[in-house]
Amino acid sequence: MTEAQFVRRVVKPAVFVAALAPFLYLLWRAAMGELSANPIEDITLTTGRWTLRFLMITLAVTPLRRLTGWQPAIRFRRMLGLFAFFYGTLHLLTYVVLDQFFAWHYILQDVAKRPYITVGFTAFVLMVPLALTSTSAMIRRLGGRRWALLHRLVYLSAIGGVVHYWWKVKADTRDPFAYAAILMALLAVRVWFVVRKAAARRGAVTAVEARAANG
């Protein structure tokens, strides 16, 4: 089995199952009566946290690939991003169906009036076009450059998700702070990549000019 085959046939299915595990474990706890006295709150918190975690994991793929040089990492990015969308959808559905039970009047009021819900809802909406254009056919149709530009929305979505969490907690900001720190690191790495690339280009130009001058 080649490395590509091993990744496709073994590693990818394993990652898929691992990514689904938090959802299955939540179902298991619910069925066993192991959630707290307020199970809807547990489900909301769990799906929300996993949305953020998968956004972070997805954003870690590219830096990981570039820092380690392990190219097959890129093959996991779409799946991980779709899992972020999956948990985000569960989180939103938990709020709309379980928590509010379609009380649209209150839901619309929340989205319009409560900044943390406005931000969280926006973060989710920004993920929708990314999920819809995640197929290979859509990448071809949009063209790689435009597709990549569109998918930078994931940065806004991740920032919105962390802000949503930060604004929700009452007093203990340790957990949202951890997410914010990780996200900042993931974004900072990208800035560093851009700066380094620009410097390298300038270096190349300088070298060409030097050769021209010497020639």
Added chain:
Amino acid sequence: MLIKRPSDIKASEITPEGLYLNRREFIRASSGAAVGVAFAGLGAASLAAPAPAFAQEPLGDVKKGPFGTDEKLTPYDDVTTYNNFYEFGTDKSDPSRYAGRLQTKPWTVKIDGLCDKPADYHLEDLLKGQALEERIYRLRCVEAWSMVIPWVGFPLANVINRAQPTSQAKFVAFTTLYRPSQMPGQRYPALDWPYVEGLRMDEALHPLTILAVGLYGKTLPNQDGAPIRLVVPWKYGFKSIKSIVRISFVDRQPPTAWNKENSHEYGFYSNVNPEVDHPRWSQARERRIGEFFRRKTLMFNGYGDQVAKLYEGMDLRKYY
């Protein structure tokens, strides 16, 4: 079928704790059988896990108190595992997990400030001569969930009257124990420790306001504020300060823990009010623990007949 009003139910008739604890076992067993097909091995491991034991002492002679409600009681299991008690951690499950190490014997309550008879009371002396009553109250958390809890306690007014506050005493200030060695949540400044609360004198003297020493006919579990806590049922739950070590009579509105944390969101009064939203969420409805659909929140948590007159002429949007 004979249907008793819960206000007629004596503490002794309430389902014993052992049976409540069995509920989880029952749920585990029944759903374990259903899901067990898919997760046979894991199911067996889960079934073997023992339920936590709460060794609370019976409080003996408890008479029926006034202001009862005929609503369904929140199960003991839920009242003792779903708690906001940041002294033990900010997760709802932290208090039941970590409160066991708190030593509540001996316990002293200092009563001081603007009164003729300040004293340091051993808890037993503070309780001496107090006729314990069962008070079945609604508890509405500021986070928009609620419970119905059969407290055991006595009017705070009894303690106030014994201390004989002077005419300058306008407010009563309360303080929770500060003991990071046994209250692990206090090692992180989630709030400005120790937790403090306060009531206006007329609120403190109101017959609804009690000092609770038990629930479900037994002494309070630590996670519910042992050995003695305040219960003010028409205010959001955080006003009902737990594990009290000091009660002071003061002439000015005392600082309160959540107000210090965020004065924009948590006022001194913090009366349950469906018309004044928390800046971040609506207070119009609440989820009663154990129910699926949210229910409408009642003004003053349904105790308006008793307490609305305390706030006559006050703008409750300003004094939230």
